[in-house]
Amino acid sequence: MKKLINDAESVVADALAGMAAAHPSLRVDVRNRIVLRASGPRPGKVAVVSGGGSGHEPLHAGYVGYGMLDAACPGEIFTSPVPDQMLEAGQRMHGGAGVLFVVKNYTGDVLNFEMAAEALAEEGIEVASVLVNDDVAVQDSVYTAGRRGTGATVLVEKITGALAETGAPLAEIALTGEEVNARSRSFGIALTPCVTPAAGEPTFELGPNEVELGIGIHGEPGRTRTALEPARELVRIAMDAINDDLPLSGDVLVMVNGMGGTPLIELYVVFAEVAAYLRRKGANVTRRLVGNYITSLDMQGFSVTVCRLDERLTLLWDAPVETPALRWGR
């Protein structure tokens, strides 16, 4: 295992210390594992709080700032955070208008956020949660834990964050978050597995000419594997899976996301194919993101997220945002 770390045990704490040093706009509480806006809570504004296992950087701490999250709760690598973190974050960023949890649909995240929500409610703080489950690679059925939350998380955090900034009430923000989720689908493909500092070896094996289809973001193996194909073909597989589930037309936002070890030049090659696919389907790409937004440590590969926009969501997407990883308009 070759990693730029001091110690497998201290990676999360050391990286948080780095975030603290790098971003004066953040207040990083390394001990309690929470990352807050340094500006503190804003009275009358709903606090948008998210969190999840580490290893997906810049998610979630990189999205703390004006127009997006009020706080992020990073767990250990690939491990959902504990309720104390969300409780503390909610308490510290609560501005009197309630707290919105943005939760990715994984058993661990769901359970830990639920416990935090109960604890916050016990203190009289109103809490709502948006569950993100956009990954079409998981068949939505009673035979699984349900679809995973992946790329759409970034979109839900951006758009609920923008709406919260306007002073909108908790219920409306939660509904909007659910709407973004309902309009979004994702699919991921890995060229290589990732190596967690704890395991020190790849989480799965892939032959030199194999790719893993339908991966999530926890370095877990996907649903099937197939031969390495040209980018055009891999994009077709991903986009067909999305389009089968949510027929693509009208205005769409597209995110082509790298898994952490993917060079940007390859993401642009992928983006060209995604754009060509959508053009053929008659969809209209009106907003785009290309880069590393929700990653799996050093994994090579990509995910595509498509969200069917309407005018209101487009406006919220375009609203100013000022975070370490997403910034425009200020």
Added chain:
Amino acid sequence: MKKLINDAESVVADALAGMAAAHPSLRVDVRNRIVLRASGPRPGKVAVVSGGGSGHEPLHAGYVGYGMLDAACPGEIFTSPVPDQMLEAGQRMHGGAGVLFVVKNYTGDVLNFEMAAEALAEEGIEVASVLVNDDVAVQDSVYTAGRRGTGATVLVEKITGALAETGAPLAEIALTGEEVNARSRSFGIALTPCVTPAAGEPTFELGPNEVELGIGIHGEPGRTRTALEPARELVRIAMDAINDDLPLSGDVLVMVNGMGGTPLIELYVVFAEVAAYLRRKGANVTRRLVGNYITSLDMQGFSVTVCRLDERLTLLWDAPVETPALRWGR
């Protein structure tokens, strides 16, 4: 070789097509291999033009936009662009106030930009060049091609771009670019080699516990190799090399840059160590960048760039910039 590409021969063209689809603010001429601001030239403004081999994304095309470059000229992978590209870019973005070339100090870049400068001058367009050579890993002596241009290129492009936006004259902008270069130093370390699409195999071999010290950005081997050490120790090696050359004190800008395959969480671990090192030296980190800014395809590793700021350079750094890869203030 596992890459998200269609064909080793078409990578650069395909990626440019992706940039065109992803960034409506850019005009991408895939055939002529130039990336321009879609807004066209601004009369009375010096056009800042850069370029270099591809494989270093987001450099340079990702820095085209308000407050930074007017045009970028991407060569083949790791191959300096040809004079025709810079000539065409200069002609198309020239606003009557001359053209500034930002050139990384490599034999190929220098020669090709020189030929382009001659050709532009023949057409009566005033040209000046800033040569970036910040890499302390190369001993500055008559026995080498001179120091390489690496991370400081991003800083020179940002700051000259900001100054150009104010309507400053060519000579002043060139001087400021040289000043940024003179105040900047970089050092890079690789955990893994990179694989070019053409070669299909690693450009050098590294043992499972070896790192390569003093790498450049062309996937070429560095000066020496050593055992893999904790991030703290690798940072010490890099920072000592920088500090020996340019004693670090006062206000500094620090860029911790990933080589393309490095997860962000590791870059934050590195940043924490760099910040601690500078604190020990008594330097004051006033501006920071953490991320993939100048890469070597899929290489894992990092480089640190430090620039000693003064008030004027800080203001120019803070000036609004709106490019695909660097954006603030608008």
Added chain:
Amino acid sequence: MDTRFFAAWLEECARVVHEQREYLTRLDAAIGDADHGNNLDRGFTGIRQALAENAPKTPGSLLALAGTTLVRKVGGASGPLYGSALRQMGKALGDAETVGLAELTGALETGLQTVRRLGGAEVGDKTMVDALAPACVALRRAVEEGVKPQEALSRAADAADKGAKDTVSMQARKGRASYLGPRSIGHQDPGATSTALILAALRDVAVSWAEPGAAGP
């Protein structure tokens, strides 16, 4: 079985989980995300510290503290599940200073119910339930048969172990492994495995406490 007995159990769990940490992580790497060993190790290390700082007086409060500590330290799916189960077990034991086999069995059944309620997993879904449920059944039967505690706990441990091994052939329907569909078949569930380790620890402590000269359970 008194407070010291349960403290010894948790201590033994901490030892075994630490020892088996890489094994559990490897199982989780195959069908999950390679953190189960570290998660539980962090959790039981936390329990050890919590008990060192603050020694509860009754088995019930001891287990409740242990559960709370798991919830606060572990995260992931296993943290809330194991943590809440221990917490509810503690509650079920009430203020009693010593606990008989029947009470322990009832508490474990409460733990199982807690896991099922929170996680929604049934037997056969390839989760910790597949080790915990047969252990409860074996224990209940042993109570009805009136066997000695160490024998009863030994049967429970065997049942959990068998249950964990039986997960190999199952297709996961809950937790992270469920995403793999049929590809989850052929691998042993990490959570069921850690449950088996925890019940083996319970047996081992019961057996050693029952040895001549030791304070009986």
Added chain:
Amino acid sequence: MDTRFFAAWLEECARVVHEQREYLTRLDAAIGDADHGNNLDRGFTGIRQALAENAPKTPGSLLALAGTTLVRKVGGASGPLYGSALRQMGKALGDAETVGLAELTGALETGLQTVRRLGGAEVGDKTMVDALAPACVALRRAVEEGVKPQEALSRAADAADKGAKDTVSMQARKGRASYLGPRSIGHQDPGATSTALILAALRDVAVSWAEPGAAGP
């Protein structure tokens, strides 16, 4: 040697460079950035196309067009160096319709000067100069001795080949390989190697044109 002779030379260069593309890239991977084979292949393919579209009438204009094409297609260090060298060779040959060995030698010396002027490399710096310079010396001596063109060009090719091989033991002081310092020792310079291939192509064309039945050079 007429225009068709030089066209045949460039054609042969294109063929050989394409054939040896991976070899050149591998040499460049060891002490450079693994693009030299692709660079030259792209360049000579461009020359082929340019000559197909537009057939210059004189050796001088043919070489000038070839040089311009290299500058426009190759990039890197080798593009401007080889391109300018060919361009200056073409200029040196002027409007002549056929070229003797002495003129060709003078032109090649002009090419060498161009490379040295632009790149600043001297013999011993581990660059293409280490193949080109000895080739020029051998050619000049052959001219002085009055040997036949195919023999003279054969000596030049041998000298270039030896020069390229001699770069193995050198430490690079120019170009990308210079960054390696002493670690550049032990590897053959890719640019010197391609120069040797280009001069071998010149010899081969001269020899085959001198064969009975072929149009003599």
